[in-house]
Amino acid sequence: GAVVSQHPSWVICKSGTSVKIECRSLDFQATTMFWYRQFPKQSLMLMATSNEGSKATYEQGVEKDKFLINHASLTLSTLTVTSAHPEDSSFYICSQDRGNTEAFFGQGTRLTVV
Amino acid sequence: AQSVTQPDIHITVSEGASLELRCNYSYGATPYLFWYVQSPGQGLQLLLKYFSGDTLVQGIKGFEAEFKRSQSSFNLRKPSVHWSDAAEYFCAARSTGTASKLTFGTGTRLQVTL
Numbered sequence: 001g002a003v004v005s006q007h008p009s010w011v012i013c014k015s016g017t018s019v020k021i022e023c024r025s026l027d028f029q030a031t032t033m034f035w036y037r038q039f040p041k042q043s044l045m046l047m048a049t050s051n052e053g054s055k056a057t058y059e060q061g062v063e064k065d066k067f068l069i070n071h072a073s074l075t076l077s078t079l080t081v082t083s084a085h086p087e088d089s090s091f092y093i094c095s096q097d098r099g100n101t102e103a104f105f106g107q108g109t110r111l112t113v114v
Numbered sequence: 115a116q117s118v119t120q121p122d123i124h125i126t127v128s129e130g131a132s133l134e135l136r137c138n139y140s141y142g143a144t145p146y147l148f149w150y151v152q153s154p155g156q157g158l159q160l161l162l163k164y165f166s167g168d169t170l171v172q173g174i175k176g177f178e179a180e181f182k183r184s185q186s187s188f189n190l191r192k193p194s195v196h197w198s199d200a201a202e203y204f205c206a207a208r209s210t211g212t213a214s215k216l217t218f219g220t221g222t223r224l225q226v227t228l
């Protein structure tokens with residue numbers, strides 16, 4: 001069964017609004033989670049590393065103020081897309097590592113900004 | 115820089131035919147290697163992984179992969195493809211140190227004809 005649960009699976013929002021995506025670890029306490037973005041027919045690009053109890057580490061080129069990450073507990077990390085615009089439309093996926101080797105992925109969230 | 119290359123963007127095979135998806139990596143030392151499969155609008159599912167030891171790795175759904183150090187390759191194979199195998203396949207790698215990032219190839223889209 002799924003070990004990482006991501007919600008919602010899809011969301012449509014109006015331009016200028018904010019959207020929150022949740023990533024839950026169902027059976028494991030994750031001090032670190034990862035957020036990826038995937039454009040159509042492309043690979044996954046790491047956006048940021050979410051660290052429990054501390055600030056997230058963002059990859060180069062990712063706007064911290066636009067993609068707010070909160071990892072307040074060992075089982076929940078959230079990604080908030082603030083003031084969303086159509087160019088933010090994408091597929092967002094979270095993952096969590098087990099044993100510093102294997103990654104488990106959420107089901108992904110399809111964000112469409114209209 | 116560390117990288118993972120999947121030379122084939124799109125492959126079409128007939129149902130029942132054999133399959134080989136290519137993956138090459140460029141790392142300073144042999145990394146951990148993975149193959150993931152993604153169905154449309156879904157997250158990633160791990161097919162198999164290589165950490166060390168036997169260079170022929172068995173995975174789920176009848177897939178296997180062979181690690182070849184001399185060629186820096188980790189090609190995925192299946193003897194007989196089923197229509198349900200149509201999906202996007204990603205090769206990924208990460209350094210063996212702790213908290214290393216997962217690097218993905220660009221993916222290979224598999225189409226299966228009946």
